Structures are given as structure tokens and as C-alpha cells.
Amino acid sequence: MPQLDVLYLFQGIATLVMGDPLIAIGRIVLIALGIAFVYLGARGTLEPLIMIPMGVGMASVNAAVLYLSATTMGTIFIDPMVSNPVKLLDALQINFLQPIYTYTFSNGLIACLVFMGIGVITDVGYVMMAPFSSMVIAIFAELGTIATFPVAVWMGLTYKEAASIAIVGGADGPMVLFTSLMLAKDLFVPITIVAYLYLSLTYGAYPFLVRLMVPKRLRGIKMDLKSIPKISSGEKLTFAIITCTILCLLFPVAAPLFMSFFLGVIVKESGVTRFIEFIEGPVLYGSTFFLGLLLGVLCEANTILNPKVLILLILGSLALLISGIGGIIGGYVMYFLTKGKFNPVVGIAGVSCVPTTAKVAQKEIQKVNRHALILPFAMGANVSGVITSAIIAAIFVTLLR
Amino acid sequence: MNGILKRKGYWIAGTAVALAGVAAVRLVAPALSYGGLNQAVTISGYVLAWLGIIILACGSGKRS
Numbered sequence: 001m002p003q004l005d006v007l008y009l010f011q012g013i014a015t016l017v018m019g020d021p022l023i024a025i026g027r028i029v030l031i032a033l034g035i036a037f038v039y040l041g042a043r044g045t046l047e048p049l050i051m052i053p054m055g056v057g058m059a060s061v062n063a064a065v066l067y068l069s070a071t072t073m074g075t076i077f078i079d080p081m082v083s084n085p086v087k088l089l090d091a092l093q094i095n096f097l098q099p100i101y102t103y104t105f106s107n108g109l110i111a112c113l114v115f116m117g118i119g120v121i122t123d124v125g126y127v128m129m130a131p132f133s134s135m136v137i138a139i140f141a142e143l144g145t146i147a148t149f150p151v152a153v154w155m156g157l158t159y160k161e162a163a164s165i166a167i168v169g170g171a172d173g174p175m176v177l178f179t180s181l182m183l184a185k186d187l188f189v190p191i192t193i194v195a196y197l198y199l200s201l202t203y204g205a206y207p208f209l210v211r212l213m214v215p216k217r218l219r220g221i222k223m224d225l226k227s228i229p230k231i232s233s234g235e236k237l238t239f240a241i242i243t244c245t246i247l248c249l250l251f252p253v254a255a256p257l258f259m260s261f262f263l264g265v266i267v268k269e270s271g272v273t274r275f276i277e278f279i280e281g282p283v284l285y286g287s288t289f290f291l292g293l294l295l296g297v298l299c300e301a302n303t304i305l306n307p308k309v310l311i312l313l314i315l316g317s318l319a320l321l322i323s324g325i326g327g328i329i330g331g332y333v334m335y336f337l338t339k340g341k342f343n344p345v346v347g348i349a350g351v352s353c354v355p356t357t358a359k360v361a362q363k364e365i366q367k368v369n370r371h372a373l374i375l376p377f378a379m380g381a382n383v384s385g386v387i388t389s390a391i392i393a394a395i396f397v398t399l400l401r
Numbered sequence: 402m403n404g405i406l407k408r409k410g411y412w413i414a415g416t417a418v419a420l421a422g423v424a425a426v427r428l429v430a431p432a433l434s435y436g437g438l439n440q441a442v443t444i445s446g447y448v449l450a451w452l453g454i455i456i457l458a459c460g461s462g463k464r465s
Contacts, residue, residue, distance in 0.1 A: 131458035135451070235461040238405055242416055243454055249423045250450055395447075 011066040015073050019065075026301035027062040034059030034296065046200040049285070050173075050292040054196070057296020065300070077297045080189065097297055100290055108181050110287050110294075111174035112260040117284025118174070118354060118386065119264020120276055124240055125231040126380035127387075133334050133342065133377065138384035140333065141350030143326025144169025145392050148319040155311050160184050161191075163396040165312055168195045169319030170389030171202065171353040177291075178257055179393045183400055189298040190309045194316040196295065203356050206324055206348055210364045213328045214344050218335070220369035221343040228376055237269040243387075251394030253401065258390060323351045327381075342377075349378035352385025411460025419453025422446045 008014065016024045037055030041048040061077050068074045078097045082088050091098045104110040127134050145166045152162030160183035167179045168191070176195040180188035210219070244262035248255040267275045298304070331347020345365050349358040358378035365372045405412055425446030433439040 128458040128461045131455045135455055229461065231461050235405055238412070239457055239461060242412075242419075242457060246416075246419045246423060246450055246454065249420075250426055250447070 012063050015065040015067065019073060023301045023305065026305045027065065030062045030299055030301055030304070031059045034062070034299075037296075045204075047196075049288050050196050050295075051200060053289055053292035054193075054296035054299075057293045058299040059296075061297045061300045075300060077300075078294070080298055080303060097294060101294055101298075104287075104290070105294060106181065106185075108178050108256060110291050111178040111181070112256050113283055113287035114174040114291060115257055115260040116264045116279055117287065119261040119266075120268045120279040120284070122261075122265055122268075122354065122383055122386070123379065124236050124265050124269075124383060126376055127383045128231050128236065128239055129228050130377055130380050131384075133338075133346075134380035134384035135388070136334060137327060137330035137347050137350035137381040138352070138388040139350075140330025140347065141323050141327035141352070141381075141385055142170060142388055142392055143329070144319040144321065144323030144351075145389075147322045148315055151318065152311075152315050155315065157308065157311065157315075158184075160400050161187055161308070163400055164188070164191050165194070165315045166319055167389070167393055167396065168198065168316045169323040170385070170392060171199055171320060171323060171351045171357070172386060172389045173199055173291075175257070175389050175393045178254070179396060182253070182397045187306065187308060187312070189295070190304055190306055190312050191316075193295055193299060193304070194309075194312050196292075198316050198320050199353055199356075202320060202324075202351070202353050203360060206351075206357060206360045207364055209321070209324045210328065210345055210348055210360070213325065214331075216368055218343070219345050219365055219367075220372060221335075221340070222369060222372045223343055223346075223374050223377060224341065225373060225376065233269045233271065237266055240265040240269065247387075247391070247394075251391070251398060253397045254390060254394035257393070261386070261390070320351070324348060327351050327357075330381075343372070343374050346374050346377050346381055349381040350385050352382060352389050354382050354386060355379065357385075358382040405460070408460040411456055415453045415455075415457030415460060417453070418456055419450045422449030422451070422453055425449060 016027060034055045037046065037051045037058065040046040041051030041055060061075055064075050064077065065073050066075065076095055078095050078101050079091045080101065082091045088102065092102060148166040148169055149162050152165050153159060157165065164180035164184040164187065167176050173196055177192050180191040184191065240262045244258055247258045264279055267279060327350035328344060328347040330350055331344035334342040335344045343365060345361050349361045351357045358375060361378040362375045365374055423446070425442050430439050430443040430446060433442060
């Protein structure tokens with residue numbers, strides 16, 4: 001009987017022992033992190049829709065490194081760095097997730113599909129009922145994006161990388177994915193993971209920011225819901241198509257994102273049930289599932305262990321923190337403009353994590369005053385935040401690409 | 402669509418202002434040499450387009 005080489009039999013362990021010790025430690029940490037994501041996602045502490053597929057992908061890919069040839073190590077999941085057409089053709093036939101990555105990730109399609117789904121569950125009527133306050137708050141809530149950009153450049157990132165991480169301040173996952181794919185392809189994996197990780201944490205962290213910045217007396221302000229106009233589907237549809245055309249004329253580079261979002265809105269308002277069910281079900285959940293899974297699979301230690309990751313972690317949290325502060329400042333501006341009739345907590349909803357931040361605002365207000373309902377105003381700021389984030393992303397891509 | 406016809410002034414003005422913004426950004430600004438005037442026209446264009454969208458939104462619904 002020939003002598004059995006255990007390490008040859010279990011190549012996942014062999015590559016761990018034989019490879020660079022730093023990468024080996026990275027792989028073990030990422031496997032543990034993947035398992036933690038699955039656990040926290042299943043418990044509901046982190047967003048399960050993203051974290052469960054991402055955690056499974058992360059743990060599996062780091063466990064499944066094998067010898068592709070006598071000297072090279074890799075996986076048969078995906079090769080994100082392949083660009084040579086011949087090698088790409090090979091990769092498409094060998095790596096089982098390569099077709100999804102090549103045909104939906106690297107061209108931004110998956111971000112557009114998620115955006116289409118967001119469009120179909122979004123009611124633009126909330127923006128149209130209070131356009132001025134919604135837009136003002138949304139602009140203030142971009143403070144994190146604007147302020148983080150120079151800080152990122154100061155910390156040594158290029159303009160393109162700085163813009164990609166600064167967009168995390170807009171708190172919109174698909175937008176971060178789209179911008180980083182357009183501007184910083186080498187860093188898009190860590191940037192998008194940082195973004196999705198932090199976005200999952202906003203639900204837990206923003207209530208503390210609200211309580212810190214808005215005194216209890218102001219948190220209880222009741223807003224006038226009688227002044228809310230009734231917006232018809234026809235008006236929403238007309239608004240959506242005109243706004244979409246104007247934004248596409250202004251920013252052709254980001255036109256796929258605008259078109260996807262407003263297509264979702266228009267499908268919803270036109271009431272075509274079959275399309276609504278298709279987009280809000282298979283398209284939205286299918287793309288979210290593969291987005292999570294591929295982000296996890298892309299977290300292979302060799303790809304993600306970049307010296308810039310620590311900087312990205314700091315900048316991502318800074319961007320979201322400043323955006324939250326900016327949003328609340330916007331709420332205060334509206335409070336003073338309306339002579340005390342506007343609840344400043346609505347400002348946090350300007351950070352466009354739909355509908356998480358709107359729910360945070362409503363929850364915090366109801367803890368102080370059970371009869372205060374601000375959700376329509378918060379949703380208006382929330383949807384405006386999505387549009388404003390897309391505009392800022394478009395400006396960055398137009399100027400820096 | 403009755404609501405739109407009743408407040409068509411807002412819809413027409415909003416669209417016109419937003420399109421003027423687009424024209425400023427995409428047609429006028431590129432024709433100017435790079436510098437202060439170019440940047441001023443570009444920024445004004447973005448602001449106009451944004452204002453146009455707000456005016457459009459104001460044309461909707463029964464407001465008290």
C-alpha cells in the first residue's frame with residue numbers, strides 16, 4: 001500500500017500549513033468571521049438577507065484553498081482578478097461562480113437589479129408631499145460623503161479610492177458597489193464589504209446618536225399630518241419619468257442606476273401586478289442573495305488582505321457617523337425654519353439606508369411621545385437620500401473616471 | 402391626471418427650470434474655457450436642475 005500523504009488528501013489544510021503564515025492567519029480569522037456573520041444574521045443582529053449568504057461564502061472560500069498547479073494556490077469558486085480574455089474563458093468554465101461575477105458584478109448589473117427592487121418598494125409620494133424639507137435634509141445627510149473625501153486623500157488614498165469609500169456616507173449599498181466598480185476596481189471588494197457591514201450596524205448605532213444630539217423635549221414634537229397632500233399615481237408616475245430623464249441627461253455615466261431605480265418606481269405606480277411581483281420578489285431577493293454570496297466568496301484572504309483595509313474601516317465608520325450628524329443638523333435647520341414645528345429626529349432618515357433610518361427615527365420618537373407619527377416625513381427624507389446619494393455618486397464618477 | 406392639469410404651471414415651470422440646468426451643465430459649461438466661469442455655470446446648472454425637481458414635486462397633490 002503506498003504511503004498516504006494526509007496533507008495531500010486534505011488540501012485545504014495543506015495550503016494553510018504551507019502558505020504564507022500571515023495569509024493563513026487571515027484565512028482562519030475570515031472563516032471565524034464568516035461563521036459569526038451567519039450566527040448574527042440568523043439571530044437578526046445583522047441584516048440576515050446579506051449576512052447569511054455572505055458568511056457562508058466567506059467561511060467556505062477560505063477553507064477551500066487548494067493547489068491549482070504544483071506552485072499556485074487558489075480556489076475553484078471565482079477569480080476576480082482575471083482580465084486576459086483567454087484566461088477569462090478558462091475561468092468561466094472552471095470556477096462555478098465566475099459566470100455570475102463576470103456577467104453581473106464587473107459591469108454593475110447586480111447593483112442595478114437591487115436598485116430596481118428598491119424602486120419598486122419605494123413610494124416617491126413621500127418626497128412629493130414635502131419636497132423642500134426632504135431634499136434639504138438629504139443634502140445635509142451627505143455631509144459624511146463630502147467630508148470623508150478630503151480625509152481619505154489625506155490618509156493616502158487616490159482620488160478614485162477616496163471617492164469610493166466616501167460614498168459609504170450615503171449609506172446605500174448598491175451605490176457603493178457601483179461607484180467602487182467604476183472608480184476603484186482593485187478595492188471594490190473591501191470597500192463594499194465595509195459598506196454592507198456598517199450598514200447592518202446603523203440600526204444599532206444611530207439611536208444612540210439621535211439620543212445624544214436631540215434632547216428629549218425636542219424628540220417628542222408632534223408633526224402636522226393634516227397638511228400632507230394626497231398624491232395620485234399619475235402624478236407620481238409623471239414626476240418619476242421627468243426626474244429620471246433629467247438625471248440621465250445630467251449624469252449619463254450613472255444613467256443605468258437612475259433608470260433602474262425609476263423603472264421600479266414607474267412599474268409600481270403603473271400597477272402592473274405581474275411586473276411588481278417579479279421585481280420585488282425574484283429580482284430583488286435573487287440579486288440580494290447573489291450579492292451577499294459573491295461578496296462573501298470574494299473575501300478570500302489573498303484578495304482582501306490589503307494594507308488599505310484598516311484605513312477603509314476607519315473611513316467607512318467616519319463617513320456614516322458624519323452623515324448621521326449632518327442629517328440631524330438638517331433636521332435642526334428645518335426645526336428652526338418651521339419655528340419649532342419640525343421634529344429634528346427626522347433628520348437621521350436623510351441617511352438613505354431605506355427604510356432602516358426612517359424606522360429608527362419613528363422608533364426613537366415614539367419612545368418619548370407615543371402619539372407622534374413622523375414616518376411619512378422620514379420616508380420622504382429617506383427616498384430623497386437615495387436620489388441625492390445617486391447624484392453625488394454620479395458627480396464623483398463624472399469628475400474622476 | 403386631473404391634478405397635473407390643474408397645477409400645470411408647476412409642472413411646466415419645473416421641467417423648464419430643470420432642463421435649463423441640464424443645458425447649463427451639458428451645453429454651456431463645456432463651451433466655456435476651464436476656469437471660474439465654467440465652474441460657476443456648472444454649479445448653477447446642478448442647482449437649477451435640483452430646484453426644477455423641487456418645483457415639479459410642488460405641483461402635485463391637493464395642498465391646504
